[in-house]
Amino acid sequence: MFLSVFDVFKIGIGPSSSHTMGPMTAANAFLALILSPDWPRPSGAKVAAIKASLHGSLAYTGIGHGSDRAVILGLTGQNAESVDPDQMDTLVAEVERTGKINPPGHPAYDFRPKDDLVLDKKNPLPGHANGMTFSAFDGAGRLLLKQVYYSIGGGFVVTDVELEKARSAKKPDSVKVPYPFASAKQMLEMANRSGLSIAQMKRANEEVSMSRDDLDAKLDKIWDAMTNCIDRGLAVDGIMPGGLKVRRRARQIHDKLQEEWRSNKINPLLANDWLSVYAMAVNEENAGGGRIVTAPTNGAAGVIPATIRYYQHFHEDWDQDGIRDYLLTAAAIGGIIKHNASISGAEVGCQGEVGSAAAMAAAGLAAVMGATPEQIENAAEIALEHHLGMTCDPIAGLVQVPCIERNALGAVKAVTAASLALKGDGQHFVPLDACIETMRQTGNDMNEKYKETSTGGLAVNVVEC
Template sequence: MFLSVFEMFKIGIGPSSSHTMGPMVAAARFLDRLRTGPFTPRGLRASLHGSLAFTGAGHATDRATILGLAGFTPEGYDAEAAEAELARVRKDATVRPKGLGELRFDPERDLVFDYDRTLPGHANGMILMATDAQGDVIAQETFYSVGGGFVLTEAELQAGADKEEGAPVPYPFKTAAEMLAMCAESGKSIAQLKRANELTRRKPRDLDEGLDRIWEVMSDCIDRGLSASGELPGGLRVKRRAKHIHDALLAERGMNLSAPHTINDWMSCYAMAVNEENAAGGQVVTAPTNGAAGVIPATIRYWLTHVPGASRAKLPDFLLTAAAIGGLIKYNASISGAECGCQAEVGSASAMAAAGLAAVMGATPEQVENAAEIALEHHLGMTCDPVKGLVQVPCIERNGLGSIKAVSAASLSLRGDGSHFVPLDAAIETMRQTGQDMSEKYKETALGGLAVNVPNC
């Protein structure tokens, strides 16, 4: 099984990888199909289902769908151009994707939030349609946004495309047990296994430059979040807090204060900075999702800034190790909040961060696997219940706690010899089963939990 580090860590936009990036990617794929199809479309329509309908407005799914059908992509997103195009589309009721001319698309009429029908393949479903001059549908495709910006058509999902092996790799581990066995047999670390697999797809220089780019975007996102203030969009009137906390921590440095919990505040403000940027629609890296985008950057910033002996040269090992763990979780369970709750998002991110941190601090493969298991185990059962469907409450603070748990898990694993009672594979399977049993109210629909017990208007 091969899932690239650049699939786990995608550069995109907030506030949601599944609800914002996914629909934009789906729209781009549909446009590509129309460009090579036998029919000449004159109009477009879209319907959103399941979680995409229930929390779509709060996650900017409508904006993402409109912009995707207008030709925008997450990779080339230009915020200023996007705002101008949104205003034009709403005024003229047309989109102008490259190669397809001007197509009728009135968001008020042609973009439907269907709250009554959940599509069978996944909680995040959408149907895109092309119409002729008379308004009759001439092409239609069902897409599922399965978490982390990954998108599958209905046919791909039914064919098991998310489980495809792909071209052979030297270390095709599908479980943590297989991964550890390969480490033992080869004498390689988890990062070295992952690097060897990646090098079957790209040149060493491209891999290293890509990993540097991932951290550059993560780090820049932290810095933007630490310098911004004001309220976040969406109507909850949630105030940004990362800058205030960071400023206070900087001021305390010269005051000879020795509060033992201060390091937790540093980690929290780093993570909150990222997720405040995500909530504002800024550029983030899926890690493995937007809703959990702050955990891994915060853990890396903590390591580089606060841990003696930390070296930027080891950063690729952190990201490669984290991606290996994230790939196992996605392959064997899920990274989608709409499918398995927040245990699949912040829980997965915390496990990935714990593994990466343990690796760069000298852990054996067994200790790395132990770190990931500890972090994931102690997120099991966590629900996804965003207030007003926004990726703000409880998501922003939750990332801070996810990074703290990651550091604690890595530290605990390094105190042991790697032997432990619960295998990572068992924790991943438990997460999958728990998500399967979890009520839909607690899986990114904003129909239960904090979403209904906190006044949000």
């Protein structure tokens, strides 16, 4: 099994990888399909109009997550990595005003968002909670092409056919790598046989497809995007969009911590406070629709940047190679979780988002602090175990409450897990693989109202109060 570090860490926009980046990516894919020769066109038929519908969790929380806007932007040809957050409102308003989309390389198509973009709460699609359909019509209203897509977490998008193939039979990896571990057990066995660290094995896998210099440059680009997101979040205050009137707090907390730092006041919670403010800064940026890195999702994007900044802040021996090893190690753990369970809140609840992020962060931090592969696996298991059963119940469908503070606590748990693991010898009672399987089973058993639909939990009770 091989999942690239750059499949786990993707630069995009907030507030949600599955509900914002996913629909935008699906819209891009449908535009590409229209131009592709891979679908049978009636003789002389030309696409004149496009319609789309969002289903399941996308329908229930689509407005709060910006899924509708993401579809519009994607159909104009914008993509999640390069779209300018400051121009999004203008682009969406122009489509709403004209009822037209004119993506690069295409003629203009009719698309009136109020009529042609439906949030269908009554008809979930069978493959996944985050389902959507795109349809193309000719000038007479005749259906020419229809495609179902699923946003399966972390910005990953598959067609209905691809999803069915993946579930019915494990496809062989398109890239042959020297260390194709699909489980934590295999990872540890390969590390023991090779004498390599987890980061070194992951690096060897990545270098099958790119040079070492290119890999390092791309890893540095990921960290640059993460650290820039922290810095933006620490510099901005005000009210976050969406109607809840939740105030940004990271800047205010950061200013207080800076004052304490300069005055040398004794603060026994200092490390936790810095961890929390870094994570909150990222997730406040995410909630505001800013530039973000999936880690492994947008809703959990603050945990890993916070723990890396903590590593820089409190460990004098940090260096850029350490940050690269952290990202490689974290991606190895994230790939195992995604392969054997899920990182999607709509599929398994927030245990799959913040829980996975905490496990990845604990592993990465343990690695740069000198842990053995066994201690790294132990750190990841501790962090994930203590997120099991966590629901995903965002109030008003917005990635704000409880999501922002949840990232802060996820970062604290990750550091604690790494510390506990480093104080042991790597031997522990619950294997990481068993913990991942438990998360998968728990997610399957979890009621749908607790899986990113905003129909249960805090999303209901806070409003009712």
